[in-house]
């Protein structure tokens with residue numbers, strides 16, 4: 001199947017719509033609101049949001065980021081999440097297609113589906129952590145179960161060796177212990193227990209200690225850059241903590257894609 005721009009754009013737009021839906025879904029579930037019926041409304045003036053004000057990204061731009069009635073600023077997290085989900089879908093189409101198609105039977109369907117679902121579950125964690133500082137336990141459990149099942153299928157089809165799964169389990173548990181220590185030392189103030197639990201599936205996804213090190217390093221680096229720029233723009237005080245889960249997921253995603261390249265670049269750097 002050849003790459004085509006109309007399909008790529010359609011896939012991206014579909015992604016932004018899914019992101020918009022997930023955003024509402026996660027938020028309502030966290031607040032125990034009815035998440036099937038009921039329209040979205042402005043949190044300040046309770047104005048119902050009409051369908052043309054609910055178009056992913058475009059409505060935000062058109063409304064210039066404000067509620068049409070009370071002019072309250074709309075949280076930029078909404079268009080960001082829509083963009084992020086759109087980007088996931090676009091990546092899935094652009095990057096994944098050729099790679100996924102080259103593999104043996106079953107895997108051409110299973111592999112892309114696996115990574116898309118992992119991406120979507122990760123986005124529910126990003127939404128919940130950004131909006132309510134919660135990492136939903138059901139999302140973390142789902143990541144663990146899906147990753148283990150997927151690895152099991154890879155082993156059964158001969159794509160992966162069982163010993164690699166044991167090694168990835170070992171490294172993940174070490175990562176969990178390191179995070180547990182950080183949580184204990186900081187008394188849970190800048191490092192939540194949700195982050196400790198999240199370390200397990202992220203470690204399993206990354207698989208090798210080199211990619212885990214790169215992923216965590218990226219997470220801390222990006223987290224620090226964003227944290228410092230928020231402090232300097234006076235959006236958040238020093239005492240207010242920003243959620244770390246989204247950065248962990250971002251670091252993991254980057255390491256999954258470029259971890260080995262970064263690791264080799266690092267080896268060259270210290271070797272010379």
Ligand SMILES: [Zn+2]
Nearest residue numbers: 042045067070
């Ligand atoms: Zn309003």
